Amino acid sequence: MLKVGIVGAGFIGRKRAGIATAHPDTQVVLVHDVQQEVAAEVAAENGGQVAASWQELVAADLDIVAVATTHDALAKISTAALCAGKHVLCEKPMGRNPVEAKLAVEAAQQNGRVLKAGYNxxxxxxxxxxxxxxxxxxxxxxxxxxxxxxxxxxxxxxxxxxxxxxxxxxxxxxxxxxxxxxxxxxxxxxxxxxxxxxxxxxxxxxxxxxxxxxxxxxxxxxxxxxxxxxxxxxxxxxxxxxxxxxxxxxxxxxxxxxxxxxxxxxxxxxxxxxxxxxxxxxxxxxxxxLEWADFLRGIEGSATPYSAGTEALATxxxxxxxxxxxxxxxxxxxxxxxxx
Structure with a gap:
């Protein structure tokens, strides 16, 4: 069972959490949002706990981090999660600009982890x-x-x-x-x-x-x-x-x-x-x-997921x-x- 953390518990983050919970191979463990009450709702819906900060979540014992924040935090959190050894599904566009997004792509390559952008x-x-x-x-x-x-x-x-x-x-x-x-x-x-x-x-x-x-x-x-x-x-x-x-x-x-x-x-x-x-x-x-299943196949090594980090950076x-x-x-x- 792959342990999942969700950063950003708005409309998209809540959807990602529900999909991860429904999949037989993934389990939501931690949720963080700048609005703690929203994080608590999503965590309760999916059997997880609330992380006090995204830094705490990224440092936790997780396999996957899904990042669904405003654009200014996407690349920063994704890069930190990849450097901490997590696989990352980051919502598009993966950063405010190519400079930010490239840092996440390089972190995935350097740490041998899967980075996929959310292009459902x-x-x-x-x-x-x-x-x-x-x-x-x-x-x-x-x-x-x-x-x-x-x-x-x-x-x-x-x-x-x-x-x-x-x-x-x-x-x-x-x-x-x-x-x-x-x-x-x-x-x-x-x-x-x-x-x-x-x-x-x-x-x-x-x-x-x-x-x-x-x-x-x-x-x-x-x-x-x-x-x-x-x-x-x-x-x-x-x-x-x-x-x-x-x-x-x-x-x-x-x-x-x-x-x-x-x-x-x-x-x-x-x-x-x-x-x-x-x-x-x-x-x-x-x-x-279907996108979540594709992401998991990438982690397993059985296929390259659509809109992987380098492809999303090119977009x-x-x-x-x-x-x-x-x-x-x-x-x-x-x-x-x-x-x-």
Whole structure:
């Protein structure tokens, strides 16, 4: 039985704790949150105890630490846990910037431990179907991706921690944009350059952005057009992949993002409407459960988990290249430093 500590007992940390408790090979032992009463609730729900500080938790007799804090603490706590010999599942984006995240990646490598970033979207069934179809070559060589993701916030959203630069590190691009970039890289491989814009259109949170528009291009000329928004007044998730012989799309994530489904369209060589196949996924979201199982396989050494530390660092570097492209008004290439 692997012993688990949870740092950050908010919505995501509580979800991680529940998944760890439900798995037959893991047990929640310690929970820490800056709000002690919240930590106590999550600990009680999962049969664990409360740690007075994250330092106490990291130093305890644990096998795994799951880090689900605000962005300013992600890399610091993950690095300390890895140096203490723990495996770490750290929520995306793994730090406020690539410099912070790189420290965690290096700590994992130096201490022979697994570092995985929390990118649960890869495990959604609609996205899995899109990936399987593309990987099997069913829609031919891939040409482009169009991704849209957003929500409209809530009253006072610009007074929450995501609007504080020192805590968040970035705005919507670093938040939901990280998921789209992770998915696009998964399908197309690494990019060669990016150009685009980050804008603050509505929320009072400058210098952080509430919208980001990116055009990512591979060496082969494939394009990923990605738009993320905190002014998407009706929640939306749409991920479309276009190949020479057809297309594959994933829409919705369940709940407020609408029913999840995938559509596979196969181009008609004679012209006219494509052959369309639809797959609906009305069942409960199991992405968090599947991600945890993938993480455990990585610890066992039987597989490399999705969005391992080095891969997540590369995603964060592309986020910062887009920030730089927007700031400097020009395309930024892979060889250039991912700084603003």
């Amino acid at each position: 979207h890869r495990y959604h069934p609609g996205i899995q179907k899109v990936y399987e179809v593309c990987a099997a070559g069913e829609i031919g060589p891939l040409m482009s991706i169009r991704g849209r993701y957003g929500h409209g916030g809530r009253p006072g959203y610009d007074r929450e921690w995501r609007a504080i630069p020192e805590k968040a590190g970035g705005g919507e691009l670093l938040d939901q944009g990280a998921h789209l970039i992770d998915l696009a890289k998964w399908l197309l491989g690494d990019f060669a350059e990016v150009k685009g814009y980050t804008e603050t259109h509505f929320w009072d949170m400058k210098p952080l952005e509430d919208n980001a528009f990116g055009l990512f291009r591979t060496d082969e000329g494939q394009i990923a057009s990605l738009h993320v928004s905190w002014t998407q007044w009706k929640n939306l998730f749409s991920f479309e992949v276009f190949g020479r012989d057809g297309y594959a799309t994933a829409e919705g994530l369940g709940r407020s993002y609408g029913p999840e489904h995938a559509i596979i369209g196969r181009r008609n060589p004679e012209g006219g409407a494509p052959e369309i196949e639809r797959f609906d996924y009305p069942q409960e979201d199991r992405s968090w459960e 964060l570097e592309w986020i910062y290249r887009l920030y730089r492209a927007s700031s400097e008004g020009r395309p930024v290439r892979r060889e250039e430093a991912p700084t603003v």
